[in-house]
Amino acid sequence: MVTRILQYKKPKVKNPVFIEGLPGIGNVGRVAAGYLVEELKAIKFAELISSHFMPLVLTREDGTVHVLKAEFFYWKARRKNQRDLIIMIGDSQSIDPEGQYEISEEILKYLKKLKVREIFTLGGLSVGEELESPKVIGIANNSLLIKKYRKFGIEFDTGTRVGSIIGIAGLLIGLGKYYGMKGVCLLGETMGLPIIPDHKSAESVLKVLVKILNLKIDLTKLEKRIESMKEFMKKMKEAQTRALGQLLASQIKAPKKEEKLTYIG
Secondary structure, eight states, rough: EEEEEOOSSOOOOOSEEEEHHHHHHGGGHHHHHHHHHHHHHEEEEEEETTSOOOOEEEEEESSSSEEEEEEEEEEOSTTTTTTEEEEEEESSSOOOHHHHHHHHHHHHHHHHHHTOOOOEEEEEOOOSSOOOOOOOOESSSHHHHHHHHHHTTOBBOOOOOOOOOOOOHHHHHHGGGTTTTTEEEEEEEEEEOSSSSSSHHHHHHHHHHHHHHHHOOOOOOOHHHHEEEHHHHHHHHHHHHHHHHHHHHHHHOOTHHHHHHHHOO
């Protein structure tokens, strides 16, 4: 197995908008997209599993296991000024560059089958300090989107601040144009702590996104929701750190007595 998308039911969507939120800086994208799934009561229809994720499963208190994966949900528009949505959240990103590209391509091929033409990826931009009112930074793969969405308070003139976007959030909008998809990456300013989710940054991103999509959701429960996520994220980080240490240790072979150790590769 390398990367597979397993579909359990056919999503009832027409011309949907895709939203991605995976773990990353401040876990902004994962928190924002996950909260959107919960508040909209979106319906799960597919999962993505990959051998590019860390080779481990998490154990639950009841003795069962949790496999690292990404999950796809859909939501049907309720009003004329809304669009059907497909939302992807997940536990992890690829641990290697090849996997980032492969997973991104599998997602884009799948979205093309679902007639997706516009995507939003969510993430965090580390600014090294905690902000009371984080700004939302935007990067687009089409200049027309900048003109279209600037009025929602997104700062697009940030080339000197955002030199690159590492991971799926960047690759999906970068490669998406080759699949006929227009895309915007929304980055919330965050202190950038690796484990602690930033609810203020996630809230800033959500406020912009719900305006764009003409949605109404209650954001008052966001901070409480993050508290319940912290333990899972801490467990995930600790498990990945242990697994990475074991992998590195297994690759370093002790030299034989007659060999002269000149380097570690």
